[in-house]
Amino acid sequence: MQPSGNRVHLETTLRNCVSRGRVLTSPAQLAGYDTDGLGYKEYRPDAVVIPADTDELIRVLQSARQLGVPLCFRGAGTSLSGGPVAAQGGIIVHTSALRAIRKISPEGFWCEVECGVTLNQLDEALKQHSVFYPPDPSSGPVCTIGGNVATNAGGAHCFRYGVTSNYVLGLEVILLDGSVHRFGGPAGGRGRWREDWKRFMIGSEGTLGAFTRFWLRVLPRPEKVWTFRATFPDLITAEKAIHGLVADASYPVAIELMDPRCVAMVENSPMAVGLPVDSFMLLTEIEGPAALVDARVESVAEILRNAGSRDVVYSDEAILRGKLWKARKVAGGLMGQLSADFVVQDAVIPKRALAELLQLVYDEADAAGIRAVNVFHAGDGNLHPNFLFDSRKPGELEKVELIGKRLMQRVVEVGGTLSGEHGIGNDKAAYMPLVFGPDTTRLQLAIPAVFNPRHQLNPLKVFTERRFTP
């Protein structure tokens, strides 16, 4: 936190940067920016600035550089990794005003959008052109494209379609010195640059520059969708179904699994959908041309039945499909209602290690007296263990962090990685030495050394070494 005299100077400087935008400095205003989706770790910024356009954003960056205060960029703040929080104080730049959809080219299969556009806003606009943008994190109604690119976001349907990095054709970024650069564009190449710098930008979690706009690849909207829901008595049968679906020529777009603890949580709530409480619930979906997907329905159902499910339900009707998805969709909200705090881990593992890692989650959580439920992208091996706890109770947060550490150690040992779609933020930065040794850490840290060598942009994120020293 800046001394009060400095804060007045900071506020005055920021107000000079934004004539149409806003500067927030009162405690009540700043409180809304203390946390991201994690909720339980609070970092109070010295100021929040909401630039109205790119020119104002450029002035903010240039001023922050002169003032020597940390800068953190923030979209909707739905990150689950402690990304868009002022971990070292300073200024949060809220990019919500940059929300224009500048162009949609259905013939060229691209669109140009500003960083504050929300995923659902984009989907509504693309729908009119019969195209869609596939990444679909569950925060879609509010999360911004800027945040999605910053964290290389994924979602349930990424099993078939891939994550954000598969769809970013180009981006415009403002570096700390105020210089504006365009990497790529509608064609998705390098442009005049010799190297493909946009690769470093995607997933960089606000540590290299401020994104202003993107060129995104889109696909023809599928003609028809079939959703399947099946329950399994144990993990062996559920895994058999997952492996069968992954290897099947029907190429499901999503393969989601809820463990019995998560199923029980839903069934013991007002949102119950009638699932057997001791079961694993699997959701899968196929989509494409009607003639093709209709021909695949029975083979997908057979995979689920042959694996051991006795209640395979499926539909191509929108309302019924929504009901099949209901348990999966309400699980996150229920955790928020049932528990003062919860943390979602985001490890990706080889699928053969699923049973071992789930058992580790259960053993560690049970021993610590922490409630754990699992709902995750099984097709990708992307685990999301959710730990429900109360950070106000002494020792609970430490227990959860210890479980997280042991889980991540084992994840890396079995060949997995720390994050599949949430990013590292400051939540998992301490685990990075598990993945990167001295040589590769040096390689990683060379990238901020190019664009943000003093770590003034989003300090203490991704790598703990990234501390800003004015």
Add this chain to the structure above:
Amino acid sequence: MITGVCSGVPETDPVSRCFRHFIDPIDGVLCVSADAVADEIATLAHDHNLRFPLILDSSATLSQQVNSSEYAPASSRFGAFCDNILGMNWKMPDGRIVRIGERVVKTTTGYDVFRFLLHSCGRFGYATDYVVRLRPDCRHTVQYSLSGKTSDVCQSIPVLLKGSWMHWFDSIDLLSEGQNCRLRLHVNCPPNESRLFTEYVSSFAGSQHLQMSAEYDRAAPVDGCPDFTFKTTPDRVPSLTTQLAQEQGIRATGLCYSGVVLGYLSKPGQPVSDGSGPEASDCVQPSVGIQTEGQDFERIAERIQTIVRQHANELYSLGGDWHSRYVPPPSPVSPESEWISILQKEAGLL
């Protein structure tokens, strides 16, 4: 109590975490030498009903293919090489070998050094091994050829791409040589589905005044490693492909959805319709760096430079680019030159 299956197979070095060669049929990932050729990879995958669909030249090494183009025909369905290679062992300029990337299909752990280096063509070191993502192999293919007047073929492409069938063809390629062109669609599908594909393509061809022929169980198309690649937007592919073929008298393959045109300095008597590319020994230069191979090499390089000069600005204006194994990229200017210097120094890539 959890009762799922798990077996431990060492896939990485316990100290360096570098990849060892392995295949995981459950995840559909395979680690092979960068010098493995497409046929070797196909053999390894075949036993598990899997395949690596991105092939430019069946006798070229994976490294040669990756360094000749970021896209192959099957990129239409599966994306670029960087979406189908998950990790690699990378030999740094000073000889150290480090692991870059993962063996799982998703990651957002740290900066994406992997995609930056993958197509850097030897400027910062080179790959010694790749971890590739395999896909289910239906053991049945159909290749459709749609021919007609050049204008009809070109006008049919946006119609084809707009439909939701588009994403189920492995490749949708416009083959053009001289004044001739045709559309080539290839699909790997279960035998019981090929009738549906044939009905669709037949109906589409009729509506677009095109003649259709189909070949069953034909290997995936391999046109050879291109002599140059242009990256543009999908809607520019038909005109650019036919323009290059007609004006330059070369063979050009437009990867319609990927927005890519692969250029081949055709040999006389090598028809578009035979689907095979130049011999590997003629086509594939060493994957790392460019080596002069006499007058022939210089002649090809000069010709490509001429073609590039005519099109580069239009490609750049759309955020596109060009690449050739024969012509080095333009020298970077400020600020890129400074960025590269810092990167090399800080990362130990000198």
